[in-house]
Amino acid sequence: MAKRAAPEVNAGSMADIAFLLLIFFLVTTTIETDSGINRKLPPIEDNTEPPIIKQRNIFTVLINGKNQLMVEEELTELKDLRQAAIDFLDNNADGSCSYCNGKKEENSSVNPDKAIISLKNERETSYEMYISVQNELVAAYNELRNRLAKSRYGKSFIEMQADYKDVNWPGNKEKLKGQIDQIKLDYPMKLSEVQ
Amino acid sequence: MSKFKKKKSGEVPAVSTASLPDIVFMLLFFFMVATVMRQNTLMIENNLPFADQVEKLDKKDLVMYIYAGKPSDNYKQYGTEARIQLNDKFANVSDIAAFIAAERDSKREELVPFLTTALKVDSKSNMGLIMDIKQELRKVNALKINYTTKKGSVLNK
Numbered sequence: 143m144a145k146r147a148a149p150e151v152n153a154g155s156m157a158d159i160a161f162l163l164l165i166f167f168l169v170t171t172t173i174e175t176d177s178g179i180n181r182k183l184p185p186i187e188d189n190t191e192p193p194i195i196k197q198r199n200i201f202t203v204l205i206n207g208k209n210q211l212m213v214e215e216e217l218t219e220l221k222d223l224r225q226a227a228i229d230f231l232d233n234n235a236d237g238s239c240s241y242c243n244g245k246k247e248e249n250s251s252v253n254p255d256k257a258i259i260s261l262k263n264e265r266e267t268s269y270e271m272y273i274s275v276q277n278e279l280v281a282a283y284n285e286l287r288n289r290l291a292k293s294r295y296g297k298s299f300i301e302m303q304a305d306y307k308d309v310n311w312p313g314n315k316e317k318l319k320g321q322i323d324q325i326k327l328d329y330p331m332k333l334s335e336v337q
Numbered sequence: 338m339s340k341f342k343k344k345k346s347g348e349v350p351a352v353s354t355a356s357l358p359d360i361v362f363m364l365l366f367f368f369m370v371a372t373v374m375r376q377n378t379l380m381i382e383n384n385l386p387f388a389d390q391v392e393k394l395d396k397k398d399l400v401m402y403i404y405a406g407k408p409s410d411n412y413k414q415y416g417t418e419a420r421i422q423l424n425d426k427f428a429n430v431s432d433i434a435a436f437i438a439a440e441r442d443s444k445r446e447e448l449v450p451f452l453t454t455a456l457k458v459d460s461k462s463n464m465g466l467i468m469d470i471k472q473e474l475r476k477v478n479a480l481k482i483n484y485t486t487k488k489g490s491v492l493n494k
Contacts, residue, residue, distance in 0.1 A: 151352070164362075164367065176393075176483075178388070179483065180392050220492060267464040269459070277486075
């Protein structure tokens with residue numbers, strides 16, 4: 143058999159393919175955004191009288207210079223912090239919170255509106271530990287809010303927030319905003335940092 | 338017989354390179370789009386801590402970045418203590434107020450209340466430095482802050 147030369151490949155459509163790919167990547171690539179824990183610092187107030195808060199309504203979290211965690215005067219592991227915070231916030235001793243299912247213990251918080259988490263750290267505490275503790279405390283609030291949102295509106299608080307930010311979400315944004323704010327009010331994030 | 342000898346046998350024609358510029362341009366465009374421009378050259382180690390309860394920090398133009406951490410290997414002459422970096426140079430805690438004021442000036446006035454300060458701090462730093470930064474931010478009333486983290490679980494380290 144005689145060998146035949148392969149016919150030359152037509153390269154005219156190569157540019158089209160290239161542009162197709164280019165447009166595909168343009169559409170699908172999302173530029174990486176930073177993410178993190180949002181916090182609001184307290185404004186500097188000149189010697190206003192601090193409000194008197196009952197000891198039972200304060201959940202003290204202390205991180206010492208050796209990155210050990212003390213929660214309510216007890217040495218605690220980081221993994222137990224979230225549950226301890228949830229138990230405290232959800233305690234509902236005076237029964238005024240209809241959506242809580244806490245244990246109503248006498249020496250824990252009265253209701254979620256009164257409950258305050260107080261976080262204190264030392265100068266030697268590592269940033270990593272501090273962020274871990276912050277993360278666990280935020281997680282405790284998020285878990286409670288998720289539970290409430292699930293029972294009330296059938297979807298979690300995180301999903302509701304995602305829907306609110308989604309421009310393509312078809313539902314009523316005004317109503318959703320109201321629902322989100324209501325849940326934020328029902329479990330207010332009262333996290334105070336000792337300076 | 339001569340009918341079959343018209344073409345030289347055995348030689349493969351050269352592959353057309355006409356489309357090579359297109360491919361190169363495509364790659365160029367892709368990288369142009371996907372690359373995040375770093376505003377500042379980091380002179381410090383910046384190994385962010387992990388967290389999983391994070392919120393996205395969108396609206397990039399409304400974010401002021403404060404970096405902190407140990408000076409990296411090339412800047413050993415600045416010591417081994419954690420330092421603050423603002424823009425392209427090392428700074429002291431007292432420089433933060435001026436930095437915030439300059440950032441605010443560069444933004445449109447109606448956007449100033451929405452400015453967020455992102456703290457990109459090395460996970461090995463001590464809280465003392467961060468407490469100083471926070472105190473300084475409170476003084477200039479820049480109260481919205483964000484501890485920038487990487488996504489990951491905090492428990493299994």
